Amino acid sequence: MQTTQAIPIKGAIRFILLSQLVIPFILLILGVLLGLYQVLARAGIIKSADIFGVNYYQGLTLHGVINAIVFTTFFAVAFGNAIMLHQLQRPLKTGVQWASWVLMVGGTLMAAWAMLTGRATVLYTFYLPMVAHWTFYVGATLLLVGSILPYFLDWIPNTLAWRRANPDKKLPLAVLGNLVNFTLWFLIILPLATTVLFQMLPMSLGLAQEANVLLSRTLFWFFGHALVYFWLLPAYIMLYTMLPKLAGGKLYSDPAARLAFLLFLLFSIPVGLHHQYTEGGLSSGWKLWHAFLTFMVALPSFITAFTIAASLEHAGRNNGAHGLFGWMSKLPYWNKTGDRWLFAYLIAGLILFLFGGITGIVNGSYNLNLVVHNTAWIVGHFHTTVGGLVALSFLGMTLYLIAKLRGTEVKMKPLALAAPYLWMVGFVIFEIALSITGLQGAPRRSNIGISYLDPTNELLYRADWLFWSHVGALGGTIAVLGFLCYTVSLAGTLLAKPVKQPELDFPISEAVHEETTPLVVNLRPWVAATLLLIAISYTYPVYESMTRGVLAKSAGYQSIENNLVPQSALREQTKLP
Amino acid sequence: MDRFEKQAMALALSLVLMFLGLIVYAAKGLQADLPTCLPNARLFERGRLVEVGPNRYQVDAVAFMWGFDMGQLNTIKIPHGAVVDFYVTSRDVMHGYHIDKTLVNLKAIPGAVTYSRVKFDRPGEYQIVCHEYCGLGHQNMAGKVIVE
Numbered sequence: 001m002q003t004t005q006a007i008p009i010k011g012a013i014r015f016i017l018l019s020q021l022v023i024p025f026i027l028l029i030l031g032v033l034l035g036l037y038q039v040l041a042r043a044g045i046i047k048s049a050d051i052f053g054v055n056y057y058q059g060l061t062l063h064g065v066i067n068a069i070v071f072t073t074f075f076a077v078a079f080g081n082a083i084m085l086h087q088l089q090r091p092l093k094t095g096v097q098w099a100s101w102v103l104m105v106g107g108t109l110m111a112a113w114a115m116l117t118g119r120a121t122v123l124y125t126f127y128l129p130m131v132a133h134w135t136f137y138v139g140a141t142l143l144l145v146g147s148i149l150p151y152f153l154d155w156i157p158n159t160l161a162w163r164r165a166n167p168d169k170k171l172p173l174a175v176l177g178n179l180v181n182f183t184l185w186f187l188i189i190l191p192l193a194t195t196v197l198f199q200m201l202p203m204s205l206g207l208a209q210e211a212n213v214l215l216s217r218t219l220f221w222f223f224g225h226a227l228v229y230f231w232l233l234p235a236y237i238m239l240y241t242m243l244p245k246l247a248g249g250k251l252y253s254d255p256a257a258r259l260a261f262l263l264f265l266l267f268s269i270p271v272g273l274h275h276q277y278t279e280g281g282l283s284s285g286w287k288l289w290h291a292f293l294t295f296m297v298a299l300p301s302f303i304t305a306f307t308i309a310a311s312l313e314h315a316g317r318n319n320g321a322h323g324l325f326g327w328m329s330k331l332p333y334w335n336k337t338g339d340r341w342l343f344a345y346l347i348a349g350l351i352l353f354l355f356g357g358i359t360g361i362v363n364g365s366y367n368l369n370l371v372v373h374n375t376a377w378i379v380g381h382f383h384t385t386v387g388g389l390v391a392l393s394f395l396g397m398t399l400y401l402i403a404k405l406r407g408t409e410v411k412m413k414p415l416a417l418a419a420p421y422l423w424m425v426g427f428v429i430f431e432i433a434l435s436i437t438g439l440q441g442a443p444r445r446s447n448i449g450i451s452y453l454d455p456t457n458e459l460l461y462r463a464d465w466l467f468w469s470h471v472g473a474l475g476g477t478i479a480v481l482g483f484l485c486y487t488v489s490l491a492g493t494l495l496a497k498p499v500k501q502p503e504l505d506f507p508i509s510e511a512v513h514e515e516t517t518p519l520v521v522n523l524r525p526w527v528a529a530t531l532l533l534i535a536i537s538y539t540y541p542v543y544e545s546m547t548r549g550v551l552a553k554s555a556g557y558q559s560i561e562n563n564l565v566p567q568s569a570l571r572e573q574t575k576l577p
Numbered sequence: 578m579d580r581f582e583k584q585a586m587a588l589a590l591s592l593v594l595m596f597l598g599l600i601v602y603a604a605k606g607l608q609a610d611l612p613t614c615l616p617n618a619r620l621f622e623r624g625r626l627v628e629v630g631p632n633r634y635q636v637d638a639v640a641f642m643w644g645f646d647m648g649q650l651n652t653i654k655i656p657h658g659a660v661v662d663f664y665v666t667s668r669d670v671m672h673g674y675h676i677d678k679t680l681v682n683l684k685a686i687p688g689a690v691t692y693s694r695v696k697f698d699r700p701g702e703y704q705i706v707c708h709e710y711c712g713l714g715h716q717n718m719a720g721k722v723i724v725e
Contacts, residue, residue, distance in 0.1 A: 127710075129671075232615070253578060278612060295593040295596060295597055303582075368600070373708075374675065375675070447715075513579060515723075
């Protein structure tokens, strides 16, 4: 692994990187506040179908799309640009970056308009045959197309040029992680684009009256689970290449890190059927095969757990720790010097991710999934993964990069340090509470405050869900307090006067074990094996999906009008035809 | 890679393979399996509840915005000890069909039929919760199996 110099940064590229961090963050504020409303509504603390004119499900759509798609995609592109620029020390092309920026920002604005005006209340999974306004689909497509441009036109050419200039060196670890991530991203955008452009958009425009729902779902989840690794890999890049140095030590093993990234490439995609366990129309044998591969994709996370723990132990001993567990108390949990504050974000995220990993194995466990499928348990799970390690590492790195790119210090560091721990405590409470209500049968994605948790509703009232729903609301509120602390520190950093030249720099660690094996150097066999495994795992399920499942469209956004029916009338339920 | 690293990987691999073995045993040995593809499933547009044998019932459930047509609307009665086959589909958007305290956890997909079998040993009320977002009345979509 090589450490590289800080590089000065200015002009268009500096503006593009900064805005790729700031624009999604502004939207994220809305997404987080809507999350607060949702957790309070689910506990029955706020009993209403909407807040400030935003319907619960419209808000849930915004919460999902902004937090999980817009924020993560913008960050992954900005972070990827910064990593490639810094690690390869080769310039990015301004034209390519502007094209990518215009597509991403334009697409986001189109989709945001559709969601904010109630024309796309279809949630972030936008399952057919619910249909949104065409601007939602076109906007989402533009965002994804824009996000892949730098990979093809900047990063790959720069990597090839670097290889020619440095034939004896290993590719920097962060570059490998980033290339794996966007190779994955490109492969999974294709099936998503297929269902969006050829099934959803024609129905939205009125050109088609029916679509194969099951096929659309199979294509969606081809994308949908690998998507979580697209969120996770930038966080893993930070864990492997930066966390050890921030902790005061070195990465335990460079080849293990490379192996983990390549295993993610291999196993991330052919696992989508584990989101479709409860569906007819797909054979249980193929579901079991995807369950097996889901367990295989847990392997690189196990490797990561070992390597990162070993690196932290190395750092703790470096800092003067003794005994078997002494290193745990010698880590910079609360350190305001230089960039050490970033450690807090990564360690708090890691602790949350322990919960996410364990609950994730439950979710993937084939028949065990029947106990938790689409219950609140799932919501608890992903708020410790994408809402845990991913969100915290992205927020920490956003603050870090903004300070570097503006040439300022991070302002109000105590607030910036308190933020990840409040967030962590909040989401641990949230996770436990939602796991319990999930096991009690409470559904996810439902405004249960005005139905199951309304004591005046004799038909549906579930007193047994009440206590833990309130505990969940407490957890969510604590996490939002953490976000508030973060926002104040970020705003201070954004408005502070620059005190030095803007630069791009990362705290890149050295490794204890550097020796390399041919297994992790040559990428071609890994890409070939990935394509082969996808073909094996998806050919028959896609064929099976195509043989059944056709129905007329149903306008998702038009159901807004149905919501004007009073709740009492809804309770009586619709009469049979 | 050093010795500890290899040991950690071997341990992780044996752990997931053990989990997988237990899953396969539960699915095939204990019959707690997932819904599968029914190659000859007949599509139906109306719900019904029929007694197909001594203490054996079949429920065809059609989910719609926002209720379950199972012959009767939202509520069915079954004697305890009955074995019930549930066939679930949807006539508009996607819905969910999760019967409390059982392993019946199905997705209602327009154009496809999903199947699960359950034996109701204990009398009582089992709530059916729609757990897939289906429009703005979603939170009110629920039914009940009354086991007598």
